[in-house]
Each structure stands twice: as structure tokens, then as C-alpha cells.
Amino acid sequence: MLYDALIIGKGPAGLSCAVYTIRANLKTLVVGQNKSALLKADRIENYYGFKEPLSGRELLDAGESQCRRLGVEFVEDEVIDIQKEDHFKVICTGAVYEARTVLLATGSPPVKAPIKRLEQFEGKGISYCTTCDGFFYRNKKVGVLGFTDYAVHEAAELIPFTRDVTLYTNGMPLDLTEKSQQMLKSFKVNSSKIKELAGDDVLSGLTFEDGSTESLQGLFVAFGSASSTSFALKLGIAMEGRSIKVNDKMETNIPGLYAAGDCTGIFKQVSVAVGQGALASRQMVEAVRRMKTAVS
Numbered sequence: 001m002l003y004d005a006l007i008i009g010k011g012p013a014g015l016s017c018a019v020y021t022i023r024a025n026l027k028t029l030v031v032g033q034n035k036s037a038l039l040k041a042d043r044i045e046n047y048y049g050f051k052e053p054l055s056g057r058e059l060l061d062a063g064e065s066q067c068r069r070l071g072v073e074f075v076e077d078e079v080i081d082i083q084k085e086d087h088f089k090v091i092c093t094g095a096v097y098e099a100r101t102v103l104l105a106t107g108s109p110p111v112k113a114p115i116k117r118l119e120q121f122e123g124k125g126i127s128y129c130t131t132c133d134g135f136f137y138r139n140k141k142v143g144v145l146g147f148t149d150y151a152v153h154e155a156a157e158l159i160p161f162t163r164d165v166t167l168y169t170n171g172m173p174l175d176l177t178e179k180s181q182q183m184l185k186s187f188k189v190n191s192s193k194i195k196e197l198a199g200d201d202v203l204s205g206l207t208f209e210d211g212s213t214e215s216l217q218g219l220f221v222a223f224g225s226a227s228s229t230s231f232a233l234k235l236g237i238a239m240e241g242r243s244i245k246v247n248d249k250m251e252t253n254i255p256g257l258y259a260a261g262d263c264t265g266i267f268k269q270v271s272v273a274v275g276q277g278a279l280a281s282r283q284m285v286e287a288v289r290r291m292k293t294a295v296s
């Protein structure tokens with residue numbers, strides 16, 4: 001199934017975009033999880049059109065119901081990778097979806113993994129992208145920091161380069177689908193809590209809180225969910241700090257790929273996310289119409 005518009009994220013940015021793409025007759029899929037920042041807001045009273053305050057959850061539920069009524073399809077899943085060939089391939093823990101255009105509406109990137117000296121070794125043994133840097137660690141001892149499907153996916157990406165891959169969960173319990181659990185037999189798993197990273201100029205290992213140590217040449221960070229920053233590194237999307245760089249049409253530097261809402265880092269508010277989602281939809285509609293005209 002080839003979707004015209006695939007929207008990653010079901011917060012206000014993604015849902016607003018979906019309202020417009022479906023009403024322009026684009027086959028629209030929203031892939032998201034119930035992790036919108038808005039779920040933390042008890043009381044919204046600065047969003048246009050409501051006489052009384054309402055909770056973030058009420059606003060989200062109304063947006064999702066509106067989209068479903070209009071015919072938008074929804075999948076509850078985590079996107080762990082995006083690839084671009086002729087079309088976009090959006091890889092989730094449960095399935096792979098293809099689309100002509102993609103919107104990143106994934107909200108604010110998560111806080112960095114809480115490990116001492118992580119930033120000091122960035123680019124010197126610490127990497128956030130197996131696709132970009134896996135090759136540099138051929139036949140070396142490497143680790144992936146994480147505990148979710150995304151971390152297992154990243155560990156699997158390293159196997160063609162080296163058989164010596166360990167998943168370091170930093171004391172977190174594994175949170176995996178059945179499929180990821182099957183994949184675990186290809187790596188070692190270490191669930192000790194990490195005290196700090198070791199090394200002088202470059203990363204040389206890990207020190208754990210129980211006093212034990214392990215030598216290591218590379219550590220790939222995939223802590224928590226895959227975020228806009230992970231996708232940016234893999235696809236070569238231009239960033240501004242930790243935000244996706246967009247122009248005034250919500251276009252990224254990758255043709256067919258758009259971003260809206262908190263992941264763009266522009267005034268993180270519902271009204272802005274909704275407006276950016278609408279702006280992005282307009283470009284997606286035009287891009288899909290151009291693609292369809294070109295092949296007919």
C-alpha cells in the first residue's frame with residue numbers, strides 16, 4: 001500500500017495536517033503513539049475558539065475523532081527508521097509503510113540520556129547514528145545504549161559490521177515487542193547502571209555503579225523512542241540545534257519530507273503546531289498532485 005501522505009505523530013501538528021490532506025483526497029496514514037506533550041496539559045485556555053478551558057487530552061481526542069470521521073487511517077506504533085528510495089519507507093516496530101510524502105510531527109526531541117561524560121565523547125566514540133557511523137566500527141567492540149525496540153533495531157544495524165555488539169540498558173527494564181525479543185539472541189545484554197564513560201581523548205569503556213568496568217570502542221545512543229533528531233541523522237535532514245530546520249512552507253532540505261510543530265523548535269504552542277501542520281499539508285497536496293501528473 002502506497003500512501004500519499006504519511007504523518008508521524010498524532011499531536012496537534014500531525015492531526016491538523018491530516019485534516020487537510022484527507023480533505024484534499026490524499027490517502028492519509030497517521031502513525032503515532034499516545035505520548036503527545038499536550039497530554040500533560042490539564043487546562044488549555046489560550047487556544048482559539050473555546051469559551052471554557054479544556055484539557056489537552058480532550059483537545060487531542062477531539063482532533064483524532066475528527067480525523068477518523070473524515071477517513072484518516074491510524075496506526076499506534078513507534079517509527080524506528082525512515083528510508084528514502086523512490087518513495088519513503090517508514091519502518092515501525094510492527095510493519096513497514098510506504099508513502100509519497102512524509103510529515104515529521106514528532107514533538108520535542110527527548111532529553112539526552114543521563115550518562116556522565118556523554119557529550120565529551122560525542123564524535124569520539126559516541127554516535128547517534130548507526131547508518132552514518134557503523135562502518136567506522138568494523139570488527140570492533142561496540143555497544144548500543146537503550147532498552148526499547150529502537151535500540152534493538154540500532155543494534156541489528158551494527159551486526160553487518162561487527163559481531164561484538166552489547167545492548168546497555170543502564171538499569172532500565174527491556175521494553176520490547178515479541179519481534180525485538182527474538183532479535184536479542186544476536187547480541188549481549190548488560191543491564192547494569194552506568195556510572196560514567198571512561199577514556200581520555202576518545203571513549204575507551206564504561207564504568208558501572210557496582211564498580212565493574214568494560215572496555216568499548218563505540219557506543220551508539222538510542223535511549224528511549226526514536227525522535228526527529230534520530231531521523232535527521234539517518235536521512236541527512238538539516239537541523240538547527242536540536243530542531244528540524246524548515247522554510248516558511250514547512251519543507252525540510254529533503255524533497256517530499258516536511259516538519260511541523262514542536263520538532264521545528266518554533267514557539268512551542270498548540271496554535272503554532274496546528275498552523276504549521278496546515279501549511280505543510282498544502283505543500284504535500286501540491287507535491288502529490290505533481291507526482292501523479294508526472295506518471296500519468
Ligand SMILES: Cc1cc2nc3c(=O)[nH]c(=O)nc-3n(C[C@H](O)[C@H](O)[C@H](O)COP(=O)(O)OP(=O)(O)OC[C@H]3O[C@@H](n4cnc5c(N)ncnc54)[C@H](O)[C@@H]3O)c2cc1C
Nearest residue numbers: 009010011012013033036037079106107261262268269270
Ligand atoms: C505541561 C504542558 C502544558 C502545556 N500547556 C500548553 C498550553 O496551555 N497552550 C498551548 O498552546 N500549548 C501548551 N503546551 C505545548 C503543547 O503541548 C505543544 O506545543 C504541542 O503539543 C506540540 O504539538 P506537536 O504535534 O508538535 O507535538 P506533540 O503534541 O508532542 O505530539 C508528538 C507526537 O509524535 C509522536 N511520536 C514521537 N516520536 C514518535 C515515533 N518515533 N514514532 C511514532 N510516533 C512518535 C508522539 O507519540 C505524539 O503522538 C504545553 C505543554 C506541556 C508539556
